[in-house]
Amino acid sequence: MxxxxxxxxxxxxxxxxxxxxxxxxxxxxxxxxxxxxxxxxxxxxxxxxxxxxxxxxxxxxxxxxxxxxxxxxxxxxxxxxxxxxxxxxxxxxxxxxxxxxxxxxxxxxxxxxxxxxxxxxxxxxxxxxxxxxxxxxxxxxxxxxLPMLRAVKDADELARLDAAGAAADATYEQIVGVRFAGRKETDVAADLARLLREFGHEQVDFTVVGSGPNGANPHHEAGDRTIEVGDVVVLDFGGLMYGYGSDTSRTVCVGEPSAVVREVHEIVRLAQQAGVKAVRPGVACQEIDRAARKVITDAGYGERFIHRTGHGIGTTTHEPPYMIEGEEQQLVPGMCFSVEPGIYLAGDFGVRIEDIVTVTGDGGRRLNNTERDLRIVE
Missing domain, CATH: 3.40.350.10 (Creatinase/prolidase N-terminal domain)
Known part of the structure; x- marks a missing residue:
């Protein structure tokens, strides 16, 4: 390649x-x-x-x-x-x-x-x-x-975030072509790190590979578990490119997914879509969390969404603003943050979908553009 x-x-x-x-x-x-x-x-x-x-x-x-x-x-x-x-x-x-x-x-x-x-x-x-x-x-x-010290990005900063997001997207498109079944989580994580660097990242901050029950832990560190056919695998990876961050999550299935997996993945996809749709200037950060969380709660999985909906990104991969209940800071054009709802079923599997979004003059624009439907891998 x-x-x-x-x-x-x-x-x-x-x-x-x-x-x-x-x-x-x-x-x-x-x-x-x-x-x-x-x-x-x-x-x-x-x-x-x-x-x-x-x-x-x-x-x-x-x-x-x-x-x-x-x-x-x-x-x-x-x-x-x-x-x-x-x-x-x-x-x-x-x-x-x-x-x-x-x-x-x-x-x-x-x-x-x-x-x-x-x-x-x-x-x-x-x-x-x-x-x-x-x-x-x-x-x-x-x-x-001064929570908004670095929150609003100028055009040059946005260009760097765009490049980092595109490199993360290219990494995802390559990783879904590798073999998952029979390999350890650490093997796939190493592939992710290598690809991020090949596509221009100077620093890799994290490569989460949560297979099967490990996917129910949002910050699972890739371990020695061997990925099996039928596993749902949460992929969450990112780092710095030109000094600015990338961070994206997709969930794949090794082989044909069950009806429950398809159902949960679709709920998370719709929740993520609702969160992104809620982005526009003047809206409080907490409204992004509310929009995504409502979809998951209405579907009966509210207690299984165990973290905030998003975090800011810039010269670090986690920084203000935060998309969380109680955060009344209003969105301003140039802010960049993740929208990453998830459902985590302890002992079984997890699903998370994450894009970086920037606030525009009349809404929001995704910096990650790979498909969000459930991807089947080998």
Whole structure:
């Protein structure tokens, strides 16, 4: 098999990174924060283009505050890497040497009584160090205070998500052509990982292969179980391509499915269709969950749908917003998230169907376009 690598998108520009930092500072002000503290993780990459090694004992922190230049505090030995990688010329890099107190240096850029948003990826020891240095300061997690920080994607980000979704689709079209019966789940998972990379993924995050009763566990890790004729197999796989995520699920049957399998699969397909149909600007996230869940509940399987309907996706494969009861955040064009209802029959089998969907001006558009009918494999 030969695969054609897509043309890589143009890199993000220095203005892209500068604009992101300006925007989130404004968002922080509106949220009642005095600024933001961003540690290594997806937020730092998205804001600066810099992805350092996350070493626990050494503090790396981006400090953003209204009226002040963005400042990136780094260990001295990592300064050359930071200078080479940072994408925004407006960013000032300040280093600290081993033996210095990095929290005192970070604290010099903050008010003693500041209320700061801090990245969810921050190590507890770093947060405690800041609190000891500035006992009058307080901190709020970014998921709590700025849940939509990276949720709305621009055209360049959407192009990357489109490419990742297309690569995942191509992977599925290939995997249904391999033999399942008589092979271990780990064998099929290895095929999925290989195909994702062949179609352009630089990182594979997960390859769920849940056969037979294992499919009733939504996050089953592929194991040594040998797949048998008659098994229902849940496939859920994805990773990063050009720095942005893919995530798709399909359920196949090895040989002819039973009437019960066909019935359950059709219920999930209709539930997934209802969830996607509910997507449009101004609708609360929880309405996507309600639309999909109603189909499954009305069919008598409500207690067998044991997880939320969806999660956001971008520079990570799981991020806000979440399609779950109680989430009243309204959908905005450019948001991207999964719609993935499922039914899980313990000890028997499971079914899940998942597409990534982006909100458009008047509805939603799927980024995964492989068939959703029950596929029979060998």
């Amino acid at each position: 030969t695969t054609t690598q897509p043309t890589p998108p143009a890199p993000f520009t220095t203005e892209d990174y500068s604009a992101r930092m300006r925007r989130v500072v404004g968002d922080a002000e509106r949220a009642g924060l005095d600024g933001l503290l961003i540690t290594p993780g997806p937020d730092l990459v998205w804001l600066t283009g810099y992805q350092p090694t996350a070493i626990t004992e050494r503090l790396t922190m981006l400090i953003l505050a209204p009226g002040k230049d963005p400042t990136l505090l780094v260990p001295t030995l990592e300064r050359p890497d930071a200078e080479a990688a940072v994408g925004a010329p407006s960013l000032t890099i300040v280093d600290w040497a081993d033996g210095d107190d990095p929290f005192a240096k970070a604290g010099s850029y903050l008010r003693a009584t500041a209320t700061m948003g801090i990245a969810d990826s921050a190590w507890a020891m770093h947060l405690l160090g800041l609190q000891e240095t500035l006992p009058g300061s307080s901190y709020r997690s970014l998921t709590q205070s």
